[in-house]
Amino acid sequence: MGLLSDPYRRRALSRLILRLNTPLCILCYVAGLAWFLGLAFHPFTLRTYMSENAMGSTMVEEQFVYGERALSYAREFAGHKKKAGGIPVAWLEKTMWNLGLEVYKQPFSRTLPFPDEARERYMVKGTNVYGILRAPRAASTESLVLSVPCSEGQQNNQAVGLMLALASYFRGQIYWAKDIIFLVNEHDLIGMEAWLEAYHDVNVTEVHSSEMLGRAGAIQAAVSLELSSDVITSFDVAVEGLNGQLPNLDLVNLFYAFCQKNGLLCTIQGKLQRTDWDTLPAYVHSLQTLLLMVLKQGSGRPQGDHGLFLRYHVEAITVRGINSFRQYKYDMSTVGKTLEGMFRKLNNLLERLHQSYFFYLLPSLSRFVSIGVYMPAFGFLILILVLKISFLQGQRLEGGDGRAPG
Structure with missing residues (x-):
């Protein structure tokens, strides 16, 4: 001085x-x-670790065995989607109702400031369909979300099928302490934003939608699933949200822990972690992964539907099933067990995820760089x-x- x-x-x-x-x-x-x-x-770098005690162990016995049922749902959904030329609202409502869920739909429309690239239209109209599984052991004060974007063509048909199979399995369990929302949103980010705005009773982006008829509790965490093949070779996780926001690191660690438990290969930025960390190629690999994360954060664009949850203080990630040239393949049962384990651990939360980092960089899924x-x-x-x-x-x-x- x-x-x-x-x-x-x-x-x-x-x-x-x-x-x-x-x-x-x-x-x-x-x-x-x-x-x-x-x-x-x-x-x-530091080794990742679980800060939240309620999620500190993966010692739960996953029992999901509805892999064939998931494929059956996927084929039915694909047929009805092709016939309807878009999201098959009536079929989804009927199927979710038969599974014992409270079913609601939400029509929405959005006037774009410029025409979209696919159809050169200024007005986008669509419908979101969601079902709520009420918790038998709680008073609907908290909830979890499993969402699937209804994309054009053959994309994400298997994701919808797996979501419905998980809903069928979850319906028979009695340990749920949080409501679970199964959401199929149309038009990707536009549909997700319409649903989130209606759910939280705000209007930020001038999306016009009908009043939300069914609500669960405050959303604690969300997982967006993207899956377009009957088998996968690896899971890729996307964490970058709107304006570079990131979910709590514990949620990423939870995904990595259950992938490790079930023997699933998991990647970030499309890159598989190397074991020869003390070599120059391994360093270059980690640097590329870290730089890709920095560039995606700098773009400000959400890398999946999960990115819109973050602006509402809801921790969320997007997981994508990848079917590549690798030899080992994993079926729907293995993927379903991984998601089941994640939701059972999130079900144990007594408060929002807050103990771990919100600002970090990931050179791999097992190492992180703090702020x-x-x-x-x-x-x-x-x-x-x-x-x-x-x-x-x-x-x-x-x-x-x-x-x-x-």
């Missing part, structure tokens, strides 16, 4: 900054860049602006522009 309060010392510091401004800026740039590149180095580690890299880069401003201000004062009139 004495250095800044003494006018002579302050003047000397200003002259030093003026004289060494360019070297200092270069030094800060190199330091910030080196710090950021070091974030992907394995010894500088306290990556912020110095951005601090060095921001310091360049401060130095440049000080340089320009010092030049102005040296030139006599800043002297008060006598």
Whole structure:
């Protein structure tokens, strides 16, 4: 403080900054860049861990065996969707009702400021269909959401089938302490935003929709499922939400833990974690994964339907089933067990997820970089602006522009 309060010392510091401004800026740039590149180095990262005690163990016995039923539902849904030319609202209502759910539909419309790329239309109309499984052991004060976007063509037919099979299985269990909402939304992000606005009784994006007739409790967590094949080779998780928001790290850790338990390969940014962490190719792989996450956050665009939940303070992720060239295939029963285990653990929550990190970077699913580690890299880069401003201000004062009139 004495250095800044003494006018002579302050003047000397200003002259030093003026004289060494360019070297200092270069030094800060190199330091910030080196710090950021070091974030992907394995010894500088932390191993992920579960902070929430209610989700600290995966010792639940998953018993989902409705894999064939899920495929049957998927084939029926695909046939009715092709016949209706869109989401088969009547068939979904009938099927969910037969499963014992409270079924509701929500028509919506949205006027776009510009035509969409697919059909060059300014008006988008659609219908969301959702069913609520009421908790037998609680008073409908809290809920969980499993959502599936109804995409055009053959996409996500298997996801709808698996969701209905899970609803059928969950209906027969008595341990649920939270309501579970099974949602099929049309037009992807537009339909999801319409449903969320109606559920929370707000109107942010000028979406016109009917009044929400059925509600459950406050939504604690949500999982958006995307699945377009009968078998998968891996699960990819998307975490980036609107304007770069991220879900609580415990939810990502929960997904990773149950994938590990059931032997499912899981990826982030489409990249599978390497085991040879002490080699140069492994470092480059981790750096690519981290950079992809930074770029997607910087875009501000949600990387799945889960991204819209985050603006309502609901922790959510999107999981995508990938069917690639890998040798090992996993059927619907294995995928269903993974989702069952996740929902059973979320069912144990006594409060919202809050103990783990909300600001982090992921070079892999087993390692993370916290905000306290990556912020110095951005601090060095921001310091360049401060130095440049000080340089320009010092030049102005040296030139006599800043002297008060006598």
